[in-house]
Amino acid sequence: MGTRRRLIDCASELLDSEGVEAVTLRRIAKRAGVSHGAPLRHFAGRAQLLSAVATLGFQELYGRKDELPDGSPREVLLAACHSYVDFALARPARFELMFRHDLIDPADPELVRHSSAVFDLFAGMVAAVPSAGWRAGTDPRLAAASLWAALHGLARLWLWGGLAEASFAPDVTAVLAVTLESYLDQRVDMINHCP
Structure with missing residues (x-):
């Protein structure tokens, strides 16, 4: 090596x-x-080295697509959402670094390539869900960005203890189900993919 x-x-x-x-x-x-x-x-410096580490995080996150179940586009998207939160909770420091633009170089070509691949994959999953499954008139890429932001915020709040210690939030899966229900017209079954 x-x-x-x-x-x-x-x-x-x-x-x-x-x-x-x-x-x-x-x-x-x-x-x-x-x-x-x-x-x-x-x-060139710490930021470039940490960008390489953050790139590994995006590669790992992208690789989780191979673990998603076969199913309808909606089922695949729900599993991907659970997988994202699960990744954050299982790898909290790596998850933090991947989005710390004060520590990494957000213009690093490899980092951009791999982070864009993750978003494009997620946006494709959102777009694959029939339009009847989304609020009327929702642009799939904007829906993907908003849903990603909601998942990210949920994971960060849970990691910081802002929700984990709340008496109304028994576990992250329950909060995730409500988050997903707010985006989709149909009820989301609470699938226990997250610890």
Whole structure:
């Protein structure tokens, strides 16, 4: 394995074990067993290295499409929504980093390519749901953006404890079902995909 890849892997391990703030170039270099200056020979700076790690997060999120069940477009979309929240709860530091434009370079070509692929996949799932399943006149890409924002906000609030400790929110699945019902005309069955 090359040094560049080892630095990305070590940064990923640090991120997952200790959180976003622990991922410094010095700590990454130490964990990788290279000199303190080695990361700067492979990356322009911390933001570029963290962008590579965030890209891995989007690749992982995109790869979850292979785990979605066969079914109607609506069932696939609902499973994808559950999968998104599940990813956030299972990988909280990685999820946080993927959207921290103060830490990553949002214009990094690989990051843009992979994050766009995730959104395009999700927007395609939204568009595949028959128009009768959405509120009348809803543009599928705008619906996808709004639904993604709702899922993201739900996951962040749950991770921060803003909803997890609320007596009216027994688990994230119940809150997710209500969120999805607000977008779709039909009742959403509470499928327990999330921890």
